[in-house]
Amino acid sequence: METALWWVRADARLHDNTALVAAAEADELLPVFVVDPRQYGERAYGGQRSFAFQKTGAYRARFRRETIADLRESLDDEGSGLLVREGRPGEVVPEVAAAVDADVVHFQALPAPEEREAARAVVSALGDAGVRTESHWTSTLHHVADLPEGVQGIDDTFTPFRQSVESDSRVREPLPEPELPPTPDLGRLDGGHGAFPTLDDLGLERPEYDDRGVLAFEGGETAGLDRLEAYVWEGDHLRAYKRTRNGLLGADYSSKLSPWLAAGCLSPRYVKREVDRYEAERVANDSTYWLLFELRWRDFMAFQTAKHGGQFFARNGIREREDIDWADPGSDPAAREQFERWKRGETGIPFVDANVRELNATGFMSNRGRQNVASVLANSLRIDWRRGAAYFETQLVDYDPCSNYGNWAYVAGVGNDSRDSAFDVVEQAKRYDEDGEYVRHWLPELRGLPPGYVHEPWKMDPEEQAAYGVVLGEDYPEPMVDLEASDEPFR
Ligand SMILES: Cc1cc2nc3c(=O)[nH]c(=O)nc-3n(C[C@H](O)[C@H](O)[C@H](O)COP(=O)(O)OP(=O)(O)OC[C@H]3O[C@@H](n4cnc5c(N)ncnc54)[C@H](O)[C@@H]3O)c2cc1C
Structure with missing residues (x-):
């Protein structure tokens, strides 16, 4: 009798989810989402000339809340469930694992330092408790293990990276949704299944959808799959993507898939499979290629982060430039x-x-x-x-x-x-x-x-x-910087 936890991270979906598929092989499975308080409220940036900023604003908090509600509904429909807890993953996941006597915890590996640190804390605490952990790379189009030169070997410029993955890597097939085993008894866990906090609880004002915006982004796998369907198939917009992608107004100049990709409600491999199908059934042209080109930009940024770690976020950047005299709003x-x-x-x-x-x-x-x-x-x-x-x-x-x-x-x-x-x-x-x-x-x-x-x-x-009827300085501001005055702005 094996009991598994699936620690849900930026992979809130049932389709093409390696961590979920592996976890679903157990006899009992408990999906767990942890609301980490370090992701909300005022936080310090860290590093040289650190400053405080608000980690997550109302738009993303609302989207996450909707995402978790949608995931819970899908899991419930499949005879499973979702446990939501607040706290640091390094404490919460081991507590839940102990309460249900879990043998193994499956989770998504993520490339950025904060997420890596959270995973390290979980792995270390579970290791001390004798619980196995397995991480799964599922956030990018190309699997990290399929990079021709490995993460450390990738070029720091996009074009050689893209050429290398286009010619020497392949994109794995998306996985089907698994059958889900029942959840274990939560008897020893207080607080029932829990819920994602309200925006009020998070100290955020609930924003209204503004109808001047491009799309009313709604969180969750269901809405993400609907958007993909609407953009690619119903609206047939993919055939013109390369021509329209630099637009500014309206829902369909570009795919608008980014919020769902970022939260993991959509798998990039699944998006590629839809592009392949569209190419086979409707048209293959520079636009269909270009959507995959942009997904490889996304991959490039993820692998670059994995390669450079904290330096990717440092003021002097991966090029370690010390020649720029950055103005500091903290002291100036x-x-x-x-x-x-x-x-x-x-x-x-x-x-x-x-x-x-x-x-x-x-x-x-x-x-x-x-x-x-x-x-x-x-x-x-x-x-x-x-x-x-x-x-x-x-x-x-x-x-x-x-x-x-x-x-x-x-x-x-x-x-x-x-x-x-x-x-x-x-x-x-x-x-x-x-x-x-x-x-x-x-x-x-x-x-x-x-x-x-x-x-x-x-x-x-x-x-x-x-x-x-537009008096500068009264109806609209004078420009803050004279864009034409110096060569400086355009190095
Ligand atoms: C300063 C700056 C900050 C950005 N911050 C983010 C961010 O936090 N999250 C984010 O997803 N994108 C970010 N981007 C990239 C890009 O602007 C958005 O992905 C894109 O505008 C989202 O709209 P879309 O889904 O309609 O894109 P589409 O044009 O339809 O592209 C399809 C997908 O390709 C990926 N993509 C496209 N362009 C880029 C790019 N330049 N870099 C990486 N991936 C790309 C995205 O996943 C996008 O959803 C940023 C770009 C700039 C210049």
């Missing part, structure tokens, strides 16, 4: 004021402000927006890039440590590419929001401006400002 009042304006979407640069206000109102921002707002903070204002990344960590519904910090470091010039990664924001705005529709969508105060001024309101003279 001017930088603090600029950072606060950037966070509120009041920089006076419409494309930046529109994107940040979308993030603040919905928890989401397009890839094009993320690149530009990050570039202004890190390259034009030279504010410590980790501050911006930590603000994204709070706000993003799809926050993933590897993709977030990896992309930020990349844009800030300390990460995975030595090429110039600074953006000419006005040029970008004119290119991707040609007639200003996106900016007007999020900045109603600029609705009256013609396309010629909507991205550069500072070019209006006082008479034009009066005529269009």
Whole structure:
């Protein structure tokens, strides 16, 4: 008689889940999700010039709560169940294992330092108690064991990494959902099955869905699979993905799968299988290829994190650059004021402000927006890039440590590419929001401006400002930084 625990992490799904499949081989199985208090409230960033920030904001907390509720429902439907407990995994998982006399604990291996530390604590405590542990790599498209040169051997630049996995690695087939054995008796455990805390309990205000946003992201495997179906099959949007992916408005310019991938409600291998099926049944073109190309970016960031560990999150980055004099909002009042304006979407640069206000109102921002707002903070204002990344960590519904910090470091010039990664924001705005529709969508105060001024309101003279009803410094801020004045912003 074997009893197993499945410690649920960023793999809240029944489909293609190696940890669950292995755990389901036992005679009894108890799935356990642990709400770690270190993931909520104000936390210290750590390292050089540490600062406090809110780990998880309301959008992601709501998404997680929905995710866990959906997982519980699916497990219940399969005759299983879900135990939810609050505390440090290194304490909670061994307590639960002891209470149900578990023989083995299966869990997902994750690449970022905090998650690795949590797993180390669980493995060490269970080892002391004589309980076996088995970790399973399930978060990426390519399995870590299938990397042609191993994690330490991967290139720090994306293109050689991609070429190497495209030619010398394969993507494993997704696993079917297993039959689930019954759960053990919880007799000795207090508190019943438990539940994910409410947003109130977490000290967060429950956000309303804002109908200006791209999608009402709902957490859970069910909603994730529905979104994949709607984007790929019902809407037939995949055939045009490469052309539309730099869009800014609406649900379907890109897949919007990121929140479900980050929480593990969707398996990237399952997404690939759907792409393969679409290619066989409908069309195979540069768009179908490109979605997999982007999933390999996601893999790249995960494996880079595994390779570089804490240095991936350090101010000088994996390139260990000491030549950048980052302004510190903690000690420099001017930088603090600029950072606060950037966070509120009041920089006076419409494309930046529109994107940040979308993030603040919905928890989401397009890839094009993320690149530009990050570039202004890190390259034009030279504010410590980790501050911006930590603000994204709070706000993003799809926050993933590897993709977030990896992309930020990349844009800030300390990460995975030595090429110039600074953006000419006005040029970008004119290119991707040609007639200003996106900016007007999020900045109603600029609705009256013609396309010629909507991205550069500072070019209006006082008479034009009066005529269009947008007086700078009154109706909309003066720009915080003169983007054209120096070569500095565009290294
Ligand atoms: C500064 C910055 C911060 C970012 N932070 C995050 C983050 O915390 N979480 C996150 O998932 N993505 C992050 N990204 C990557 C990217 O912006 C989002 O994955 C994408 O916008 C999500 O929308 P989508 O699912 O419609 O993407 P699609 O264009 O449909 O792409 C499909 C999938 O590919 C992956 N992907 C696409 N672009 C990237 C990329 N540049 N890096 C890694 N994976 C990618 C995502 O999983 C995405 O869901 C960040 C990018 C930047 C520039």
